[in-house]
Amino acid sequence: MTSFQPTAEFAAELDAQDALRDFRNRFHIPLAPNGQPSVYFCGNSLGLQPKAARAAVEQEFDSWEKLGVEGHFHGTSPWMHYHETLSDSTARLVGAKPVEVVVMNNLTTNLHLLLVSFYQPTATRYKVLMEGGAFPSDQYALESQVKLHGLAPDEAIVELRPRAGEHTLRTEDILATIQELGDSLATVILGGVNYYTGQAFDMAAITRAGHAVGAMVGFDLAHAAGNLLLELHDWDVDFACWCSYKYLNSGPGGTSGVFVHERFANRPDLLRLAGWWGHDPADRFQMKKGFRPMAGAAGWQLSNAQIFPMAIHRAALALVDEAGGMPALRRKSEQLTAYLEYLVHRLELPAEVLEIITPAEPAARGCQLSMLVHQNGRQLFDFLAAAGVIADWREPNVIRLAPVPLYNSFGDVQRAGQVLAEWAGKAK
Ligand SMILES: Cc1ncc(COP(=O)(O)O)c(C=O)c1O
Ligand SMILES: Nc1ccccc1C(=O)C[C@H](N)C(=O)O
Structure with missing residues (x-):
C-alpha cells in the first residue's frame, strides 16, 4: 500500500x-x-443502476400482465413468498442468520418500527444515546419517539460529540459515555458509518458496553450495508436497519433491510406495531382476530411485499454474491x-x-x-x-x-x- x-x-x-x-x-x-x-x-447517496434491474422488473410486469392476481401463486417467482427469496443473501450481507433479517418498507419507517420495540423507557431508564449530527431523519425519528413516550427530547436524548478540535468520535469516549449513563440508558442507536464524516464505529465494542449497562443497542446501517464487513449476529447487536439505494444499488426509494437478533425471534410478548404480513402465515388468511407474530425479524412486517423494488433489490444483491x-x-x-x-x-x-x-x-x-x-x-x-x-x-x-x-x-x-x-x- x-x-x-x-x-x-x-x-x-x-x-x-x-x-x-x-x-x-x-x-x-x-x-x-x-x-x-x-x-x-x-x-x-444513490448507487448506480445494475443492468439486470430492468429485466428483473419486467419479469414481474409480465407476471402481472399475464396472471393478474394469480401472480401471487404462479409465475417465475410467486409474490406470496417473494420477500423470502431475499433472506439468504441479506443474511450473508450483514452477518446474520436468515431468521434474523427481513426486507420491507423504507429506512426511516423501519427505524420507527424497531424503536417501538427496542426503546421502551421506564421512569429511571429512559435515555437514548446517538451521534450528535446524525442524519436528520434519524434525529427526527428519535425526537418523535421520545415525545411519544411523553418525554422531553432534551432530557432523554444524549448526543455524542467529538472532543474540541477533533472531527470524529473516539471509541473510548463512546464507551465511557455509555458507562456513565449506566442504568439510565435505555437504548443506544448509532450509525454504522456516520454519513457526514465517514467514520465507522466499533459496533462490537459499543454493543458489549451497552449490554453491560443493560441497554438495547441498535445501528442505522444506511452507510454501512454493502460497504463494511458486518457480523451483526456475532457482535450481538439487538437491532439494525439500512436502506438499499446506496451501496446496494437498488434504486431511488428502494426497499430497506431489518435485523433483529435471534434472541428475540420467539418473543411474541415484545411490544411492536403489528400488521397481517407479520402474522403467522399458517392462518394469515383465516382472517381471525388476535395477532400472533412470525418468528424472527419477519414478525415485524406490516404489509404484503413491495414486489417491484424487491425485484431490483434481488438483482442487485445477486451481484454482490456473484462478486464474492x-x-x-x-x-x-x-x-x-x-x-x-x-x-x-x-x-x-x-x-x-x-x-x-x-x-x-x-x-x-x-x-x-x-x-x-x-x-x-x-x-x-x-x-x-x-x-x-x-x-x-x-x-x-x-x-x-x-x-x-x-x-x-x-x-x-x-x-x-x-x-x-x-x-x-x-x-x-
Ligand atoms: C443515516 C441515514 N438515515 C436515514 C436516511 C433516510 O432514509 P429513508 O429516506 O430511506 O427513510 C438516510 C439517507 O437518506 C441516511 O443516510
Ligand atoms: N435518498 C436521497 C434522496 C435525495 C437526496 C439524497 C438522498 C440520500 O440518500 C442522502 C443520503 N442519505 C446522505 O447520506 O446524504
Missing part, C-alpha cells in the same frame, strides 16, 4: 490485477459533460480508498484549505472520504462536476467522495486525483 503512484499507467496496472474489474460493465455509468463515462463517486460477497468487495474497497487518500495527501494542501476528516485507519471507515473544504468548497464541488467527477456536497462545507468497489476502478480514482490536482494548481 506504500508504493502507490499517481499515474494513469499505475492505475491501469491495479485495474488489470483487479478480480472485480468486470463488474463495472454490469452497471449503467452516467456520462460526464464530455460524453465519456463519469467518475461516479456518489454511491454513498462483502469480503471480496471490502478488500478492493480498502485499496481504492487508500489510493484516493494518497492522491489527496499528495496535494499537500494546508489544513486551513482542505482536510480529510474521515479516520485514516481502515477499520474506522468505509469507502467514503469526507473532505472538509474551508475555502471555496462549493467552487471545488462545481469544478469536480464540470470535469465529470460526481461527488456530493453536504452543508456546511464537506465534499464526500465514495469510490465503490463494484463499479469504480483505480482509473476512476486516478482521474479524480488528477482533477483535484488541477484545482489545487489553480487555487495557488
Whole structure:
C-alpha cells in the first residue's frame, strides 16, 4: 500500500490485477459533460443502476400482465413468498442468520418500527444515546419517539460529540459515555458509518458496553450495508436497519433491510406495531382476530411485499454474491480508498484549505472520504462536476467522495486525483 503512484499507467496496472474489474460493465455509468463515462463517486447517496434491474422488473410486469392476481401463486417467482427469496443473501450481507433479517418498507419507517420495540423507557431508564449530527431523519425519528413516550427530547436524548478540535468520535469516549449513563440508558442507536464524516464505529465494542449497562443497542446501517464487513449476529447487536439505494444499488426509494437478533425471534410478548404480513402465515388468511407474530425479524412486517423494488433489490444483491460477497468487495474497497487518500495527501494542501476528516485507519471507515473544504468548497464541488467527477456536497462545507468497489476502478480514482490536482494548481 506504500508504493502507490499517481499515474494513469499505475492505475491501469491495479485495474488489470483487479478480480472485480468486470463488474463495472454490469452497471449503467452516467456520462460526464464530455460524453465519456463519469467518475461516479456518489454511491454513498444513490448507487448506480445494475443492468439486470430492468429485466428483473419486467419479469414481474409480465407476471402481472399475464396472471393478474394469480401472480401471487404462479409465475417465475410467486409474490406470496417473494420477500423470502431475499433472506439468504441479506443474511450473508450483514452477518446474520436468515431468521434474523427481513426486507420491507423504507429506512426511516423501519427505524420507527424497531424503536417501538427496542426503546421502551421506564421512569429511571429512559435515555437514548446517538451521534450528535446524525442524519436528520434519524434525529427526527428519535425526537418523535421520545415525545411519544411523553418525554422531553432534551432530557432523554444524549448526543455524542467529538472532543474540541477533533472531527470524529473516539471509541473510548463512546464507551465511557455509555458507562456513565449506566442504568439510565435505555437504548443506544448509532450509525454504522456516520454519513457526514465517514467514520465507522466499533459496533462490537459499543454493543458489549451497552449490554453491560443493560441497554438495547441498535445501528442505522444506511452507510454501512454493502460497504463494511458486518457480523451483526456475532457482535450481538439487538437491532439494525439500512436502506438499499446506496451501496446496494437498488434504486431511488428502494426497499430497506431489518435485523433483529435471534434472541428475540420467539418473543411474541415484545411490544411492536403489528400488521397481517407479520402474522403467522399458517392462518394469515383465516382472517381471525388476535395477532400472533412470525418468528424472527419477519414478525415485524406490516404489509404484503413491495414486489417491484424487491425485484431490483434481488438483482442487485445477486451481484454482490456473484462478486464474492462483502469480503471480496471490502478488500478492493480498502485499496481504492487508500489510493484516493494518497492522491489527496499528495496535494499537500494546508489544513486551513482542505482536510480529510474521515479516520485514516481502515477499520474506522468505509469507502467514503469526507473532505472538509474551508475555502471555496462549493467552487471545488462545481469544478469536480464540470470535469465529470460526481461527488456530493453536504452543508456546511464537506465534499464526500465514495469510490465503490463494484463499479469504480483505480482509473476512476486516478482521474479524480488528477482533477483535484488541477484545482489545487489553480487555487495557488
Ligand atoms: C443515516 C441515514 N438515515 C436515514 C436516511 C433516510 O432514509 P429513508 O429516506 O430511506 O427513510 C438516510 C439517507 O437518506 C441516511 O443516510
Ligand atoms: N435518498 C436521497 C434522496 C435525495 C437526496 C439524497 C438522498 C440520500 O440518500 C442522502 C443520503 N442519505 C446522505 O447520506 O446524504
